[in-house]
Amino acid sequence: MRRDIFQAIADPTRRAIITLIALQAMTPNAIAENFNTTRQSVSKHLRILTECELVKQEQQGREIYYSLEVEKIKEVDQWVNQFRKIWETRFNQLDDVLSTLKKG
Amino acid sequence: MRRDIFQAIADPTRRAIITLIALQAMTPNAIAENFNTTRQSVSKHLRILTECELVKQEQQGREIYYSLEVEKIKEVDQWVNQFRKIWETRFNQLDDVLSTLKKG
DNA sequence: TACATTTGCAACCATTCGGTTTCGCAAAGT
DNA sequence: ACTTTGCGAAACCGAATGGTTGCAAATGTA
Numbered sequence: 001m002r003r004d005i006f007q008a009i010a011d012p013t014r015r016a017i018i019t020l021i022a023l024q025a026m027t028p029n030a031i032a033e034n035f036n037t038t039r040q041s042v043s044k045h046l047r048i049l050t051e052c053e054l055v056k057q058e059q060q061g062r063e064i065y066y067s068l069e070v071e072k073i074k075e076v077d078q079w080v081n082q083f084r085k086i087w088e089t090r091f092n093q094l095d096d097v098l099s100t101l102k103k104g
Numbered sequence: 105m106r107r108d109i110f111q112a113i114a115d116p117t118r119r120a121i122i123t124l125i126a127l128q129a130m131t132p133n134a135i136a137e138n139f140n141t142t143r144q145s146v147s148k149h150l151r152i153l154t155e156c157e158l159v160k161q162e163q164q165g166r167e168i169y170y171s172l173e174v175e176k177i178k179e180v181d182q183w184v185n186q187f188r189k190i191w192e193t194r195f196n197q198l199d200d201v202l203s204t205l206k207k208g
Numbered sequence: 209t210a211c212a213t214t215t216g217c218a219a220c221c222a223t224t225c226g227g228t229t230t231c232g233c234a235a236a237g238t
Numbered sequence: 239a240c241t242t243t244g245c246g247a248a249a250c251c252g253a254a255t256g257g258t259t260g261c262a263a264a265t266g267t268a
Binding site for chain 4 (some may be wrong): 209210211213214215216217218219220221222223224226227228229230231232233234235236237238
């Protein structure tokens with residue numbers, strides 16, 4: 001069962017979880033309270049997020065705090081980057097057209 | 105059947121298609137030749153990509169050329185952006201630690 | 209010790225997904 | 239007129255997905 005980050009962020013609940021724990025670590029119960037679903041369901045999502053290293057866990061007594069491995073999201077950024085060049089080039093071309101119109 | 109861009113880019117074949125047609129429009133047959141799959145399968149992927157407006161089509165005779173709507177990828181960039189702030193902040197904090205060590 | 213809380217995990221289920229096969233239609237070639 | 243080519247859509251299939259339920263393990267508390 002190969003997990004990759006793109007599959008992980010495909011699910012809207014998982015994206016919401018990521019946003020939720022981006023700033024502070026939270027327990028599965030606390031996370032589940034923010035959604036219209038069960039703790040077990042959240043637990044499954046956390047497992048997937050952990051498998052692809054988007055999330056790390058820290059045990060404290062009987063509670064487990066989950067937090068975001070924010071650096072991992074850079075992988076998505078890098079993928080987007082190859083297209084950024086394209087849309088910036090097109091913008092520059094538009095810019096050229098506009099300045100040509102201005103001069104003409 | 106609600107399509108969103110995150111679900112669209114979750115599939116590796118679809119990401120490959122996106123990269124393939126990023127620079128030049130291609131027909132389904134031409135795209136399929138680049139993969140280990142059938143034209144019909146590619147056609148299904150193209151349908152999904154079109155549904156969420158990642159791809160546009162242009163009919164030329166009996167051929168249909170598909171090309172990337174590169175601006176749409178900005179939506180992913182915007183999602184990543186909320187986390188970019190976090191990892192840049194952490195980098196600055198690390199920077200502070202390093203400069204403090206240097207001074208000390 | 210006895211009991212409650214927090215959690216992960218396995219089993220199960222309905223739905224969705226990705227792929228193949230088949231079909232029908234329209235455009236182009238002979 | 240007939241065949242070939244390029245295409246989308248529908249039917250079908252095995253696998254994966256997301257969710258629920260039930261249970262066991264570990265920790266904290268009376």
